[in-house]
Amino acid sequence: MRFMMLMIPKGYESAVPGTLPDAAGVAAMMRYNEQLQKAGVLLALDGLHPPSMGARVSFEGGKPRVCDGPFAEAKEVLGGYWMIQVKSKEEAIAWASRCPASPNEVIEIRQVQEFADFPPDVQEAAAGLPTMQSQSSA
């Protein structure tokens, strides 16, 4: 089964544009990433620029409305993610526990929905979803 480990760094919601981790932090994280890779569990990973460089599109009232970052109302924002393939949620937790994270960081673990998890009627309704995934990465 696949899990996303979602990194939520406190304070990142108000980080100025161009904020990047320092060299020491990156070095420690690279050692961790290497462990994940050596163990054969790492599928993908990425870091995200701060919300101040992004935007939110909301749909209140049924119409898209764009709001540039940072987002005053956001208390927790993503800083990045790992996608891992492991045998159990416990194993995902064990891996997350080894992350050299700082005291202001939280890792949320979420299992990835697989197509096969859905009952047949939902699979049919979602039939277009994987199509979009393959086209967007083609």
Add this chain to the structure above:
Amino acid sequence: MTQDAAHKAIEAVFRIESAKIIAGVARMVRDVGLAEELAQDALVAALETWPLDGVPDNPGAWLMTAAKNRALDRLRQRKLHAEKEDELTREIEAQLADAMPAVDADLSDDIGDDLLRLVFIACHPLLSTDARVALTLKLLGGLTTEEIARAFLVPEATIAQRIVRAKRTLAEARVPFEVPGAAERAQRLSSVLEVIYLVFNEGYSATSGGHWVRPTLCEDALRLGRILAQLAADEPEVHGLAALMEIQASRLAARIGPGGEPILLMDQNRARWDQLLIRRGLAALARAEAHGGALGPYALQAAIAACHARAIAAADTDWPRIAALYDALAALTPSPVVELNRAVAVAMAFGPRAGLAIVDALVADESLPEYHLLPSVRGDLLGRLGRNAEACAEFKRAAELTRNERERTLMLERAAACASTIAGAAR
């Protein structure tokens, strides 16, 4: 946390660590079987103490130290028993001298060489293929005997015995705990790759039982392949195998219909192919090629799989290229199964008649007498040539030969379709 939850958490940590612990301890005691036993003892100790004292800050190092201390005790005991036999004493003293720094050594992750040694031992040519598979899953995959038994649909006692015997064979032959030298390396590596791919294939198209695929077995093989790609990064075929498995695994979800029935490659909904795995596979294939391994047997098979992965619709498939890759594969590793696959590619590239010629040569050779895919492919080609009566007979024969129930159903359906085409034409 409940007792059960605590145990699950500890077992998850152990699964992450067990191969490293076994490898580290095996180097000290020079006996893989004993090393595994000591690793298990460390797990038992963790199950007893962690729920009371809490999980240590570095659980992996805790387990490793616990196992290595037990290994030292064993070596000291052995020394006492062997005191009178000079040669044995000297050997154990040498082991102890080696082992002491190992215990104190940096417990970080740098035990890549020991792991690679363990891989080569578990896949040692002294052992039968079945034994290699079981031992590899146990020692490196971190699977329990029960999990292996369930995956291969055999009684747990059978697997347990297989593993015990394999360990005894290795111990009796005093197989050294080392990475094979240059002279042996290619052959030994191919044994390792064979074992991993066998595990993958058992998951990918189960040879028996009621399920067409067993995805967890594919995941186990993929994990082993990914680990090996890190341990032996200079070996192009290691990347070739990883590429092949990643790309094939990308189709797992598309290979089964809602009722559990198999869906063949050309009929699959390609939108359901896993693009993340395809990207990983293509990257691994590029690594194999960058290491000069484009023409290795696994890299060639991966290149064929990549041709399918790159085709957005079945009709876009570059069949002439696939046929050419099969030509290269057949020249490199001639086998009736490769020849059969080549026949399929040639038929797609140059028409069913060209493919049938290759299949008929295989039939004449009688090299695949009991292989259900031979009549299955022949039936398909005959059907496309409009020879439905012959096609029907071939599909029925394929249904008789396969041991997989899902596949049998599919073959009988195709036979029925041919029969109804004949009936339709007669009407």
